Amino acid sequence: MPELRKDPVVGRWVIVSTARGKRPSDFLPSPVDDAGPQKCPFCYGHEHMTPPEITAYRPDGSRPNTPGWKVRTVPNKYPALGIDDILTKRGVGIYDMMTGFGAHEVIIETPDHYRGIKDLTLEELSDVLRMCQGRIQDLHRDIRFRYILVFRNEGPLAGASLSHPHTQLVATPITPKRVKEELMGAESYFKQRERCIFCDIIHEEREEGRRIVFENDHFISFCPFASRFPFEIWLLPKRHELDFHASHDNLRDMAQALKVTMQKLAIALNNPQYNYIIHSAPNLFPRRGYWQTIQDDYHWHIEIMPRLTKVAGFEWGTGFYINPTPPEDAAKYLQEVTVAIA
């Protein structure tokens, strides 16, 4: 059973995945999967190779765990956290731990092994986003989950172990440290100025203009002023919105902004490996009181990070980053890439 262990100095939680229990020989370099569609557990006809599906969009009315689906969600076969565990917290000597209770799901974005996010039609991509929203909504009903993280790893350098297009979701029993920092930063800004910091950033970026990558009626993407990585991009709803999963009204605009942004990135950098992460509010309950205030000060967004540079000792030691490409230059390259806007 995985364990959550807390670093006593900085309070960082670590998932120690005892089930995997890797030995020294397991760390020898191994090639990435791609055996291709024939052996891929996410392709049509191989539905039995994944744990039974949680849900799927099946326009043809086909039975669960058979072909015919458009988007399919399954439990991760090698979960980082286990949903069957009971959440218990205890001390171990001077340290703190809890059982690794949580959920780890995989959203298979398309039956097509070779079509990435940027290749999907706006309808298909809207379906993927809607599926992510639905899964968050469903998991939010379990109040033991404090946070639902949705993210995408593309390519082996970005941590992907399968190449078939997929998004991942992890539900955790604690609000992660980095999320807390963001919530606290936004709250503190709001207290001083009674304005959402992300709304202010959007305003500033639209005034400045140089860092913008793409904009439509409801969404904007830009290279942030303090980009950690070359070609880092943030994508936000222009209207103030707390939760990604409640953003239903302009799903097609969301899909378009994401697709165009990813297309530009793919063309400018020759299909780079990347991670993107949906930053959304934690799982809140009116009884916690906090729910009232966070409505105004937090603003969901997606952070896209191409994996072009290596994170080395300096970054690990300090928590700050060396970015060799100014965001103004990165945005310029991306602006110069023209893509057909569906």
Next chain:
Amino acid sequence: MPELRKDPVVGRWVIVSTARGKRPSDFLPSPVDDAGPQKCPFCYGHEHMTPPEITAYRPDGSRPNTPGWKVRTVPNKYPALGIDDILTKRGVGIYDMMTGFGAHEVIIETPDHYRGIKDLTLEELSDVLRMCQGRIQDLHRDIRFRYILVFRNEGPLAGASLSHPHTQLVATPITPKRVKEELMGAESYFKQRERCIFCDIIHEEREEGRRIVFENDHFISFCPFASRFPFEIWLLPKRHELDFHASHDNLRDMAQALKVTMQKLAIALNNPQYNYIIHSAPNLFPRRGYWQTIQDDYHWHIEIMPRLTKVAGFEWGTGFYINPTPPEDAAKYLQEVTVAIA
């Protein structure tokens, strides 16, 4: 000139290195150097290929920038921060920035292209550590430097661009976020208990025993309870000490603990790539008042992180880590490796 830019939400500083100004084509995968000693700027006879040396140990009395040295410190040819810049802070729209004032040095550990840290004699390794201490002491005299980070990148996955054994040093005009978190965690623990948290951790680890990697009279290394990475190791002086650079009395024990620990790691994991980082106190001045209190609550140490797993979207998004090897298992493998203790 590099710029330091501050993320307005979480307060993270980023070094935007405009001088490097990398374009999309610069990110195409490139092989690591190793052209071997013939073209290596850190080998004997190639002293003119680096900027002029800052200092060197030259037992043979040879002239600066000629062969004969044992350990040699030079400015980084491609510095992340520049020592010639004047430190100025200003606002840019709603954002904050400052000029990238700082220092970036390279400590060439040995003239031998092929002898890593673990292959040096105790005398040679003591010299390397003494050189690091001397450089910190020297840079501490400039009160514009708030923090001096000493770290080592081994292998291309760990961010090394040259294979000749070397350590790096970066002096920054701000105390980095991750260092602050550690200082604050230690301070808060001390306030509650009037004990150093690191001293308590050492006591706990010696009681428990299972996570210890190596121990001599004055130093101990172990796999920490909440290890972020498989085979992560911390190395600490057993006696309470604030500053790495002031730790002179038992340098041979320090070198022995580091050498044996790195040898065990090299044998167990077949020469893994890794980063290690010296965590020491910031550059403090009695007039700041803080100096009195930190003496008791902070404790310098080295964090060693083999690069065996990929950091993916989940880790970036949450700031917590999935570690597939429990530290108890990692320590057991390392305990089973026997090395000759000089």
